Amino acid sequence: xxxxxxxxxxxxxxxxxxxxxxxxxxxxxxxxxxxxxxxxxxxxxxxxxxxxxxxxxxxxxxxxxxxxxxxxxxxxxxxxxxxxxxxxxxxxxxxxxxxxxxxxxxxxxxxxxxxxxxxxxxxxxxxxxxxxxxxxxxxxxxxxxxxxxxxxxxxxxxxxxxxxxxxxxxxxxxxxxxxxxxxxxxxxxxxxxxxxxxxxxxxxxxxxxxxxxxxxxxxxxxxxxxxx
Numbered sequence: 001x002x003x004x005x006x007x008x009x010x011x012x013x014x015x016x017x018x019x020x021x022x023x024x025x026x027x028x029x030x031x032x033x034x035x036x037x038x039x040x041x042x043x044x045x046x047x048x049x050x051x052x053x054x055x056x057x058x059x060x061x062x063x064x065x066x067x068x069x070x071x072x073x074x075x076x077x078x079x080x081x082x083x084x085x086x087x088x089x090x091x092x093x094x095x096x097x098x099x100x101x102x103x104x105x106x107x108x109x110x111x112x113x114x115x116x117x118x119x120x121x122x123x124x125x126x127x128x129x130x131x132x133x134x135x136x137x138x139x140x141x142x143x144x145x146x147x148x149x150x151x152x153x154x155x156x157x158x159x160x161x162x163x164x165x166x167x168x169x170x171x172x173x174x175x176x177x178x179x180x181x182x183x184x185x186x187x188x189x190x191x192x193x194x195x196x197x198x199x200x201x202x203x204x205x206x207x208x209x210x211x212x213x214x215x216x217x218x219x220x221x222x223x224x225x226x227x228x
Contacts, residue, residue, distance in 0.1 A: 133189035142173035158195040187213035
């Protein structure tokens with residue numbers, strides 16, 4: 001039985017005992033053989049008082065334990081709240097890092113896509129100096145920031161309308177790097193304006209270039225002009 005219930009019962013008994021003492025006070029008992037009544041009253045009060053003191057002490061201890069448990073629970077709750085706040089902060093920082101990494105990955109993917117398709121890069125043919133009236137060697141260049149893949153070209157005279165021209169496989173062109181072609185152009189030395197057409201195919205599009213050859217003024221080389 002809990003101390004508070006016992007203490008309540010003791011309090012009721014002491015009240016009843018007090019009422020009994022008031023109704024039958026020991027002083028009214030003049031007979032010498034009634035001394036045991038006073039002793040019984042006193043003993044009853046002492047016993048009930050001792051029981052009440054014990055119950056109060058026990059209840060006080062239980063209250064102290066309950067208060068300590070409550071303090072510990074509040075402390076644990078505060079620690080849990082701090083831990084939750086710390087974990088939340090870490091989670092927020094992790095999400096920010098993931099967003100940064102996602103942005104970085106997106107940029108890398110976009111850059112990779114630009115490299116794959118070449119974006120605004122395009123090829124062009126640069127005829128090299130040659131002694132007149134010999135053949136003119138050719139170098140193909142990548143004009144732009146990104147490399148070009150799968151480059152093939154066709155070279156023909158402007159008067160040649162054959163649709164089945166042989167293609168020259170160039171492959172990969174790196175930005176700022178020229179690649180000599182295995183073929184050459186032999187301009188007509190008797191023509192004042194010998195025109196050649198170049199068709200270029202890349203992974204990103206189709207390009208054309210028109211090359212005009214003419215004899216230079218000194219008569220020992222070719223003069224030329226390019227139109228893309």
